[in-house]
Amino acid sequence: MLDRNVFTWNSIISAHIHNRDITKARHFFDSAPFKDSVTYNTMISAYANTSSLELEGVKVFSSMQDTGTPFDDFTLTTMLNLTAKLLVLSYGKQLHSYMVKTANDSNSFTVSSLIDMYSKCGTFDDALRVFKGSSGLMDLVSKNAMVAACCREGDMDMASELFWRFSELNDTVSWNTLISGYAQNGCLGKALELFVLMGEIGMRWNEHTFTSVLSACSSLKSQKHGREVHAWILKNGLCLNPYISSGIVDMYCKCDNIEYAELVNASTGTENVFSVSSLIVGHSSRGDMVEARRLFDSLKEKNSVVWTALFSGYVRLRNCDAVFELFLDFNTNETQVPDALILINVLGGCAIQAALHPGKQIHTYMVRMGIKLDERLRSSLADMYAKCGEIEYAERIFKRAPCRDRVMYNSMIAGYAHHGYENKAIRLFEEMLERSITPDAITFIALLSACRHAGLVELGYKYFASMKQDYGILPEIDHYSCMVDLYGRTNCLDKAVELMKEIPVKRDAVIWGTFLNACMTNESMELAREAEESLLRIEADNGARYVQLANVYAAEGNWREMCRIRGKMRGGEVRKLAGCSWRWIMKLAKDQLLMQILEGVHHFCHMPNHKMNVVHVVQSQWFSTMKKEYLKFSAPWSGRHGKFYQTVAMLQFYEKCAIRLVQSSPESQNGLPTRINGDFIEDGKEDALLNDFSQHLRDRMMAVPNPE
DNA sequence: TTAGGGTTAG
Numbered sequence: 001m002l003d004r005n006v007f008t009w010n011s012i013i014s015a016h017i018h019n020r021d022i023t024k025a026r027h028f029f030d031s032a033p034f035k036d037s038v039t040y041n042t043m044i045s046a047y048a049n050t051s052s053l054e055l056e057g058v059k060v061f062s063s064m065q066d067t068g069t070p071f072d073d074f075t076l077t078t079m080l081n082l083t084a085k086l087l088v089l090s091y092g093k094q095l096h097s098y099m100v101k102t103a104n105d106s107n108s109f110t111v112s113s114l115i116d117m118y119s120k121c122g123t124f125d126d127a128l129r130v131f132k133g134s135s136g137l138m139d140l141v142s143k144n145a146m147v148a149a150c151c152r153e154g155d156m157d158m159a160s161e162l163f164w165r166f167s168e169l170n171d172t173v174s175w176n177t178l179i180s181g182y183a184q185n186g187c188l189g190k191a192l193e194l195f196v197l198m199g200e201i202g203m204r205w206n207e208h209t210f211t212s213v214l215s216a217c218s219s220l221k222s223q224k225h226g227r228e229v230h231a232w233i234l235k236n237g238l239c240l241n242p243y244i245s246s247g248i249v250d251m252y253c254k255c256d257n258i259e260y261a262e263l264v265n266a267s268t269g270t271e272n273v274f275s276v277s278s279l280i281v282g283h284s285s286r287g288d289m290v291e292a293r294r295l296f297d298s299l300k301e302k303n304s305v306v307w308t309a310l311f312s313g314y315v316r317l318r319n320c321d322a323v324f325e326l327f328l329d330f331n332t333n334e335t336q337v338p339d340a341l342i343l344i345n346v347l348g349g350c351a352i353q354a355a356l357h358p359g360k361q362i363h364t365y366m367v368r369m370g371i372k373l374d375e376r377l378r379s380s381l382a383d384m385y386a387k388c389g390e391i392e393y394a395e396r397i398f399k400r401a402p403c404r405d406r407v408m409y410n411s412m413i414a415g416y417a418h419h420g421y422e423n424k425a426i427r428l429f430e431e432m433l434e435r436s437i438t439p440d441a442i443t444f445i446a447l448l449s450a451c452r453h454a455g456l457v458e459l460g461y462k463y464f465a466s467m468k469q470d471y472g473i474l475p476e477i478d479h480y481s482c483m484v485d486l487y488g489r490t491n492c493l494d495k496a497v498e499l500m501k502e503i504p505v506k507r508d509a510v511i512w513g514t515f516l517n518a519c520m521t522n523e524s525m526e527l528a529r530e531a532e533e534s535l536l537r538i539e540a541d542n543g544a545r546y547v548q549l550a551n552v553y554a555a556e557g558n559w560r561e562m563c564r565i566r567g568k569m570r571g572g573e574v575r576k577l578a579g580c581s582w583r584w585i586m587k588l589a590k591d592q593l594l595m596q597i598l599e600g601v602h603h604f605c606h607m608p609n610h611k612m613n614v615v616h617v618v619q620s621q622w623f624s625t626m627k628k629e630y631l632k633f634s635a636p637w638s639g640r641h642g643k644f645y646q647t648v649a650m651l652q653f654y655e656k657c658a659i660r661l662v663q664s665s666p667e668s669q670n671g672l673p674t675r676i677n678g679d680f681i682e683d684g685k686e687d688a689l690l691n692d693f694s695q696h697l698r699d700r701m702m703a704v705p706n707p708e
Numbered sequence: 709t710t711a712g713g714g715t716t717a718g
Contacts, residue, residue: 010709041710048711077711112712144713151714176714211715218716246716253717277717308718341718 006034010042017046022053040064041074048082057082058091076104080113084120092117106134112142119149144174151181156190175203180212183219191216192225207241214247223255239267246274253282273299277309284313289322304339311345315352323349324358337369340377347380356388375401379408386415406432410442417450425450426459441473448482452489460486477503481511488518497527509539513548520552528552536568543574 001008009032016025029035029043040060047057061079064071076099083092096114099105105114111134118127127149131142143162150159163170163178175198182191195213199205210233217226230248233239239248245268252261261282265275276295283292296302296310307330314322327346330338338346343362350359363381366373373381378401385394398404398412409432416425429447432439439447444467451460464483467473480503487496496518500507512535519528532549539545546569553561 007709012709014709036709038710043710045710072710074711079711081712109712114712116713139712141713146713148713171713173714178714180714206715208715215716241715243716250717272716274717279717281718303717305718310718312718339718345718 004033006032006036006039009034010036010038013039014042017042022046022050035067035069037064037069037072037075040069041072041078044075044082045078048078048085054082054086058086071098071102071104073104073107073109077109077113080110080117084113084117087121089121089123092121106137108137108139108142111137112139112145115142115145115149119145119152124149124153124155140169140171140174143169144171144177147174147181148177151177151184154185156181156185156187170203172203172206172209176206176208176212179209180215183212183216186219188216188220192220207238207244210238211243211247214244214251218247218251218254221255223252223257226251226255239264242268242270242272242274246272246278249275250278253278256282256286258282258286271300273301273303273306277305280306280309280313284309284316287317289313289317289319302334304336304342307334307338308341308345311342311349315345315348318352320349320353320355337371340371340374343371344376344380347384351380351384351387354388356385356390359384359388375403375405375408379405379411382408382415383411386411386418389419391415391419391421404435404437406437406440406443409437410440410446413443414446414449417446417453420453422450422454422456439471439473441467441476441479444473444475445478445482448479448486452482452486455486455490457486457490457492477505477508477511480505481514484511484518485514488514488521491522493518493522493524493527507534507538509535509542509545512538513545516548516552520555523556525553525556525558532565540572541574543569546574 009028013025013028013032016022016028025043025046029039032039040063043060044057044064047053047060057078061075061082064075076095079095080092083089083095092114095117096105099110099114104110111130114130115127118124118130127146131138131146131149134142143166147159147162150156150162159178159181163174175194179191179194179198182188182194191212195205195209195216198209210229213229214226217223217229226248230251233244233248238244245264248264249261249272252258252264258279261275261279265272265279268275276299280292280295283289283295292310292313296306299306307326311323311326314320314326323346327338327342330342343366346362347359350356350362363384366377371377378397382394382397385391385397394412394415398408401408409428413425413428413432416422416428425447429439429443432443444463447463448460451457451463460483464475464479467475467479480499483499484496487493487499496515500511500515503511512531516528516531516535519525519531528549532552535545535549546565550562550565550569553559553565
């Protein structure tokens with residue numbers, strides 16, 4: 001071309017961008033002898049629309065300022081779009097200020113971009129202010145942007161009100177926005193109704209519509225609706241769209257029809273990371289981690305969602321060793337820092353295993369990597385520390401949190417309840433209410449659990465009744481179990497019996513087991529036998545239940561009945577997983593320090609004349625010193641030290657046992673401790689006892705031949 | 709020659 005000018009240069013740059021060759025476009029951009037605002041706008045826009053190159057767009061914008069090229073509406077809207085993508089509110093505010101100063105804020109393009117930017121950067125009120133202050137410039141796109149902002153905010157009433165105002169102007173995007181808003185905010189029935197209505201008024205459905213509707217079917221777990229939608233998609237040849245095909249796969253996974261999900265995924269013939277993520281979750285929720293792992297390994301590119309899908313599968317099945325090993329894999333194979341959800345899962349693994357040391361290491365790692373703590377991470381950390389026995393750490397994290405949501409309160413209330421601080425748990429619940437945070441079903445499990453441990457029958461009942469009356473939460477089986485346990489432990493067996501009859505949901509093995517314990521502590525063999533039948537009907541293959549039953553009869557010396565149960569166990573060829581006997585634990589604990597700790601605990605638990613039990617040992621200074629020493633000298637955490645987890649977990653386990661032992665100690669009243677941290681050692685005798693113990697230890701150690 | 713709103717998995 002002989003006569004090149006700025007228009008032709010801009011055109012060739014644009015052509016390369018349309019051809020998705022951003023490198024060539026950049027080459028022409030750099031070598032262009034003439035550049036105007038359009039040249040810059042074109043390049044910024046190209047970078048804004050290319051994932052992982054967004055920051056290049058900011059750099060081009062910066063060079064635009066350096067060269068003194070003036071901004072126009074196009075520059076500003078493109079930059080707002082880029083800001084929304086990068087979620088940098090401060091950029092957005094600077095752009096907005098500039099727009100106001102230069103009177104560049106008054107066309108429908110800038111209005112819609114501002115609404116969108118503020119909404120995506122999380123300041124809904126600013127979006128609303130722009131919307132309200134620009135009524136004369138409002139067009140359909142701006143209105144749709146505002147409806148989308150309301151949906152993001154979760155204010156579906158406002159979204160709906162806006163949608164239906166001048167509804168004759170609504171286009172496909174308007175409908176899709178509201179349908180997706182309903183689907184994402186859990187108003188699934190409304191999403192489906194609107195979808196049907198859309199068809200009835202003659203508005204055409206497109207791939208966006210179907211993606212949202214499939215998501216609604218997935219959340220509803222409604223295969224009936226899902227299959228109707230699938231059929232329509234097949235008829236209209238839309239099934240190869242990756243958004244739609246992964247939506248179908250997800251729908252079948254959520255509806256537990258994994259065979260169909262596999263078929264649909266295979267029929268597309270391409271790798272779709274969304275479909276595979278859904279399949280991994282589908283297989284792992286059926287307990288098939290082998291297939292989940294195979295799918296995971298088959299992916300060429302893994303993102304953090306896929307990693308999390310696998311992590312959460314292992315956590316769900318409580319396979320903590322696999323969680324820790326996977327975390328090592330992650331750190332070996334990925335250059336990226338694990339995101340919040342991955343860390344939450346790993347911390348969840350630590351909590352299940354009561355693996356304090358690994359948990360602390362993850363916490364330290366987070367601090368070192370400068371990972372910003374959000375509410376979810378703080379809650380996970382507090383939960384991990386509470387479940388690993390470090391309630392003070394949990395408390396510290398809770399108190400330092402800049403804002404506390406419901407999950408955080410739930411973790412802490414449960415933590416206090418498990419550690420025997422019922423008053424703190426109850427006070428925290430009251431604080432939660434004062435701060436207008438609405439409790440949910442989980443809050444009440446934690447709260448009832450606190451009451452259960454403290455024998456607070458009346459308060460427990462008050463909370464139980466309040467759940468439904470004040471908060472509209474229907475009690476689930478776990479809430480009933482807490483109440484049955486509470487009644488059982490406080491000599492109110494009649495109330496437990498009554499409650500068992502009232503339960504509107506299916507009674508599971510846990511509640512029958514709880515009820516059986518209640519019968520046992522209240523010495524009602526007749527009721528125990530009834531419970532036995534129900535329990536064995538549900539869990540005929542669980543050996544632990546047979547042993548529990550046998551123990552009920554053994555406790556009252558009813559050997560005939562006990563033999564009958566043991567006979568049933570043999571007849572049904574049921575086995576109970578072996579518990580950890582002291583001997584076995586000693587064998588496992590090869591190193592001497594741990595041996596000392598365990599022997600000490602063992603010794604004191606079996607001293608007939610001392611009023612000392614595992615509680616005292618575990619609470620003693622001696623135990624804590626020993627444990628610290630042990631942790632200090634143990635190998636640092638890594639995948640090769642599975643044994644280390646086991647031993648640390650055991651120590652934690654003893655602490656938990658300790659709390660239980662207090663509750664069932666003969667010193668307690670009505671099966672409840674007189675004091676949770678009860679001092680059963682006579683005052684002033686602790687040192688003598690510990691000395692006695694140390695002497696015993698020394699004697700034992702001398703008697704054991706040195707393995708070296 | 710350049711710009712704005714709606715979609716999927718943890």
